[in-house]
Amino acid sequence: MSQSAVSRCFKPGASISAKTRAKVEKAARQLGYQPNAIARGLITRRSNIVAVIISEPTNLNYPEVLSQLNRRLGERQVHILLFTLSRERDVNLALDQVWQYQVDGIIAAAQFTAEQIAACEDRGIPLVFYNRVYTQQGVSAVCCDHADGERQLIEGLLSNKRKNFVVMSGPADSAVSTARTKGAVTRLKQEKVNLMQVAGDYSYESAVECVHEVMSTKKFSPDAFVCANDTMAIGCIDTLRHDYGVAVPKDIAVVGFDGVGAAAWLSYDLTTVVQPVQRMVEAAVNMLLERVEDDSIPAETRLFAGQLRLGSSAQLEA
Amino acid sequence: MSQSAVSRCFKPGASISAKTRAKVEKAARQLGYQPNAIARGLITRRSNIVAVIISEPTNLNYPEVLSQLNRRLGERQVHILLFTLSRERDVNLALDQVWQYQVDGIIAAAQFTAEQIAACEDRGIPLVFYNRVYTQQGVSAVCCDHADGERQLIEGLLSNKRKNFVVMSGPADSAVSTARTKGAVTRLKQEKVNLMQVAGDYSYESAVECVHEVMSTKKFSPDAFVCANDTMAIGCIDTLRHDYGVAVPKDIAVVGFDGVGAAAWLSYDLTTVVQPVQRMVEAAVNMLLERVEDDSIPAETRLFAGQLRLGSSAQLEA
DNA sequence: CTGAAAGCGCTTACAG
DNA sequence: CTGAAAGCGCTTACAG
Numbered sequence: 001m002s003q004s005a006v007s008r009c010f011k012p013g014a015s016i017s018a019k020t021r022a023k024v025e026k027a028a029r030q031l032g033y034q035p036n037a038i039a040r041g042l043i044t045r046r047s048n049i050v051a052v053i054i055s056e057p058t059n060l061n062y063p064e065v066l067s068q069l070n071r072r073l074g075e076r077q078v079h080i081l082l083f084t085l086s087r088e089r090d091v092n093l094a095l096d097q098v099w100q101y102q103v104d105g106i107i108a109a110a111q112f113t114a115e116q117i118a119a120c121e122d123r124g125i126p127l128v129f130y131n132r133v134y135t136q137q138g139v140s141a142v143c144c145d146h147a148d149g150e151r152q153l154i155e156g157l158l159s160n161k162r163k164n165f166v167v168m169s170g171p172a173d174s175a176v177s178t179a180r181t182k183g184a185v186t187r188l189k190q191e192k193v194n195l196m197q198v199a200g201d202y203s204y205e206s207a208v209e210c211v212h213e214v215m216s217t218k219k220f221s222p223d224a225f226v227c228a229n230d231t232m233a234i235g236c237i238d239t240l241r242h243d244y245g246v247a248v249p250k251d252i253a254v255v256g257f258d259g260v261g262a263a264a265w266l267s268y269d270l271t272t273v274v275q276p277v278q279r280m281v282e283a284a285v286n287m288l289l290e291r292v293e294d295d296s297i298p299a300e301t302r303l304f305a306g307q308l309r310l311g312s313s314a315q316l317e318a
Numbered sequence: 319m320s321q322s323a324v325s326r327c328f329k330p331g332a333s334i335s336a337k338t339r340a341k342v343e344k345a346a347r348q349l350g351y352q353p354n355a356i357a358r359g360l361i362t363r364r365s366n367i368v369a370v371i372i373s374e375p376t377n378l379n380y381p382e383v384l385s386q387l388n389r390r391l392g393e394r395q396v397h398i399l400l401f402t403l404s405r406e407r408d409v410n411l412a413l414d415q416v417w418q419y420q421v422d423g424i425i426a427a428a429q430f431t432a433e434q435i436a437a438c439e440d441r442g443i444p445l446v447f448y449n450r451v452y453t454q455q456g457v458s459a460v461c462c463d464h465a466d467g468e469r470q471l472i473e474g475l476l477s478n479k480r481k482n483f484v485v486m487s488g489p490a491d492s493a494v495s496t497a498r499t500k501g502a503v504t505r506l507k508q509e510k511v512n513l514m515q516v517a518g519d520y521s522y523e524s525a526v527e528c529v530h531e532v533m534s535t536k537k538f539s540p541d542a543f544v545c546a547n548d549t550m551a552i553g554c555i556d557t558l559r560h561d562y563g564v565a566v567p568k569d570i571a572v573v574g575f576d577g578v579g580a581a582a583w584l585s586y587d588l589t590t591v592v593q594p595v596q597r598m599v600e601a602a603v604n605m606l607l608e609r610v611e612d613d614s615i616p617a618e619t620r621l622f623a624g625q626l627r628l629g630s631s632a633q634l635e636a
Numbered sequence: 637c638t639g640a641a642a643g644c645g646c647t648t649a650c651a652g
Numbered sequence: 653c654t655g656a657a658a659g660c661g662c663t664t665a666c667a668g
Contacts, residue, residue, distance in 0.1 A: 002655045003656090005653095016653070032437075034414065035645085037420070038360055038420050039360055039644070039647090039660090042356055042357055042646070042647095044646085079399055079400075080399065080400040081397055081400075082370075082397075084384065084388040096352065097397065099350075100352050100353060100354065101367075101397065102356050119350075204579065265553075265556055266556035266559075320639045321661085322663080323639075325662065326638090333638090335638085338638080353662075354660090356662090357660070357661035357663090360643095360645065360646090360661080361643075361662055362662085639666105641667105642664090647658105648657105648658090651654100652653105
C-alpha cells in the first residue's frame with residue numbers, strides 16, 4: 001500500500017483500480033482510519049472551515065441563524081469555527097485567531113471597520129456580511145431590508161390614524177438597529193405626527209425602562225411604539241399592560257422586527273416583520289462558497305424583503 | 319532569520335535573545351505574519367480546537383450556553399468547531415467529521431451510544447457531556463440535578479394542596495426531559511394525588527396541544543401543570559388563560575424548568591428551576607481541558623443544584 | 637542563544 | 653493504474 005494509493009482512494013474521481021480501492025477500504029475499516037483533514041488542508045490550502053463571527057449572541061434570532069448555517073454548510077462538508085463577541089470591538093481579537101486557522105472564508109454578523117475588511121481582502125479570505133450593508137465597493141452581504149420593513153409598519157400605523165409615535169432603538173453600535181430606526185424615523189418625518197425617540201439595547205429589560213421613561217413624560221401621550229426588535233416590543237406590551245393598564249392595541253399599538261418565535265405567543269401576537277432567515281442563510285452560504293471556489297467572482301449585495309406579520313398588537317390593514 | 323528562531327519567538331518561554339526577538343517581531347508586523355495554527359497542530363498534535371455538539375439548538379437555553387462556552391474556551395485560546403444536530407441520530411455524522419479535524423476534545427449536549435463513547439476513548443479524545451449523565455464508568459459530565467429540581471417544585475405544589483397533576487414531558491429522545499419527568503413522577507407517586515402524563519416536544523406549540531388534550535378529558539380537572547421546560551410552561555399559561563379563561567395560579571399552577579429569560583417576563587413570572595449555566599459551563603471547560611493536558615486524570619461527574627425561582631405562576635412557600 | 641535537519645500526515649506532478 | 657519523491661508550514665531534539 002503506497003501512501004499515494006490511499007490518498008487517491010479518498011479523493012473522488014481519482015484514477016484507482018477497483019482492486020486497490022477494495023484493499024484500502026478494508027484496511028481503513030479495520031484500523032478506523034480517517035484522513036487527517038488538518039494535514040490535507042495544509043497542502044491543498046483548503047481547510048473546509050469557515051469562521052462565523054456573531055456579535056449579538058443574545059439576540060433571539062441567532063440560534064436559528066446558526067443552526068441554519070450549520071445545516072447549509074454541513075451539506076457542503078464545510079465546518080464552522082465559531083466566534084461570539086461580547087463586545088463589538090472584539091472583532092480584532094477574533095480576526096487574529098481567524099488568520100491563524102487558515103479558514104476558507106468568513107461569515108460575519110458583526111460590524112467591521114474599513115481596515116478589518118481590507119485585511120480580509122489582503123489575505124484573500126472571502127467575506128460575506130450577514131445583516132450588515134456597507135456602501136463601500138467590493139463587500140458582499142446579505143441583508144434584510146430593514147428600512148423598507150419599517151416603512152411598511154409605519155404606513156400601516158399611519159393609515160390607522162396613529163399620531164404620537166415612540167421609536168425605540170437598540171444598541172448604538174448595532175448597524176441593524178441603526179438601519180431600522182433610521183427607516184422608521186425617515187418615514188415619520190414626512191408626516192405631521194409627534195415623534196419621541198428612546199434608546200434601548202435590544203433587551204426586554206431595556207424596553208421596560210424606556211416605557212417608564214416615556215410614560216412619565218408630561219405632555220406626550222403615545223399611541224404607537226415602534227421597536228427595533230421583537231424582544232423590546234414584547235417588553236413594551238408587558239410594561240404598558242401591567243404597569244399602566246394600557247390596552248394594546250386599542251390605546252397604544254406596538255410593533256417589532258425579526259419574527260422570533262415568541263412573537264406568535266398568544267400573550268403578544270405581535271405585528272412585526274419576519275426576516276426570511278432560511279433564504280438569507282442559503283444566499284450567504286452560496287455567495288461565500290462561490291467566492292471560495294473562484295476568487296474572481298465580484299462582490300454582491302443581496303437585499304431580502306421581510307414579510308409583514310399582521311398580529312393583534314397593532315391592527316393594521318392587510 | 320532561521321525558521322527555528324521565528325518559531326521560538328512565538329513560543330512563550332523559549333530561549334531567544336531580545337535582539338533576535340525584536341528583529342522577528344518587526345518583520346512579522348511588516349508582513350502581517352501570524353503562525354499557521356494548522357501546521358503547528360500537525361506537529362504538536364494539539365489543534366486547540368474543541369468540538370461542541372448540540373442536539374437541541376431550538377432549546378432557548380442554548381444560546382447562553384454557547385456564548386459562555388465561547389468565552390471560557392476563548393480565554394484559554396481554544397476554539398469551537400460547532401456541530402448542531404437536527405436529529406439526535408446525526409451524532410455519527412458529526413463524529414466522522416470530528417475524527418478528521420483532530421480536535422483536542424469534545425463537549426457534547428447530545429445523546430451518545432456506548433459505541434460512540436467507546437470510539438472517543440479509543441481515539442484518546444477526552445469527552446465531557448453537558449446535561450447528560452451516564453451510569454457507565456469513565457464518562458465525564460456536568461449536569462444540573464434535574465430530579466432534585468423537580469422534587470423541589472413538587473414539594474412546593476404539594477404543600478400548596480395541589481391534588482391533580484399534569485406532567486408534560488419533552489421529546490422522547492431527550493435525556494434531559496426523561497430525567498425531569500421521571501423526577502417529578504417518582505415524587506408524585508409517593509403521594510395520594512391524581513396524575514396525568516402528556517408528551518410535548520419542548521416547543522410552545524406542543525404545549526398548546528397538550529393543554530387542549532388535557533382540558534378536553536372528562537373526569538379530570540387539573541390544578542397543576544409540571545412542564546419539562548420553561549417554553550412549554552409558557553405555552554401552558556397562555557393556553558389556559560386565553561383558551562379556557564383559567565386563572566393562573568389560583569385555579570391552576572404552572573411550573574417549568576431552565577430559567578430562560580422569558581421566564582421573568584411580566585406576563586409569565588414563572589416558577590421554575592434556574593440552571594446555573596455559568597458554573598456548569600465553567601466546570602465543563604475545566605474538566606475537559608484538564609483531561610486534554612493530562613489523560614491520566616479520571617473521569618468525573620459533577621451535579622449542580624438548580625436554584626428555585628419563586629414566580630407568581632405557582633405560589634409556593636419560600 | 638542559534639541554525640540545519642528531520643518529521644507531522646497529507647497531495648500531487650512525474651515517471652514508469 | 654501505481655509508487656517514489658517533494659513539499660505544505662510548522663516544532664523540536666541535536667550540535668555547535
